[in-house]
Amino acid sequence: EAGVTQSPTHLIKTRGQQATLRCSPISGHTSVYWYQQALGLGLQFLLWYDEGEERNRGNFPPRFSGRQFPNYSSELNVNALELEDSALYLCASSALAGAYEQYFGPGTRLTVT
C-alpha cells in the first residue's frame, strides 16, 4: 500500500512569491493535516482538512491556506513568502477524522531566499 506522498521534494522561492505544495493521502484516508517544521524546532500544526472542508487551523497568518480535493488530495498555498517560511512542510493523513494516529509523508523542503 502506498504511503503519503508529497511534491515537490524541494522548492526554492524568493521572498514575496507564492508556493504551492501538494499531498496525496493514503488510499482510504479522508483527513489530511499540514505541519511546518522549521530548522531545530518542533512540528507546528498548520491545517486540517476532512471531507473537503477545513476543520481546524493552527496559529498561522491567513497567507497560509489550502484546500482538499474530491479525491482527498490536498494543496497548501503560502502567499507573500517570507524568509522565516523556510522549513520542512509535512503532510499527514489519517483514516479517522482528527485522529492522532497519523501517517506522514516525506515532506517538502521550502527554501525562501
Add this chain to the structure above:
Amino acid sequence: LAKTTQPISMDSYEGQEVNITCSHNNIATNDYITWYQQFPSQGPRFIIQGYKTKVTNEVASLFIPADRKSSTLSLPRVSLSDTAVYYCLVGDYDKIIFGKGTRLHILP
C-alpha cells in the same frame, strides 16, 4: 488542551531498555496518549497509542497509570537505529501540538 512535558534529551546504550516519561497533568477524560518517532529530515512515524493501563505492540510498550497524568514509552533492547526524537501527544484533534520531544541518543 493538555500540555505535555518530556525530557529534552536522553542517552542510552545498545541493548538497554529505554523508558521515556511524559507528564500531562491536565489530561481530559476523552484524551488519548500517542507517541511518535522522528528521524532527521523525515516525517514522524506513529509508534503507539493508548488510553489507560498498558499497551504493547511489536515496537514498544506504553504504560499509563490509573490517574493518567503521565505515561511512559518503553523501548526494549534499543539499537543505534533508535536514535531519534520521540514526541508525546495528548489531547483531542481540536488543536494538535507536538512540542519539542525527547532527543534519544543511543551509544554503542
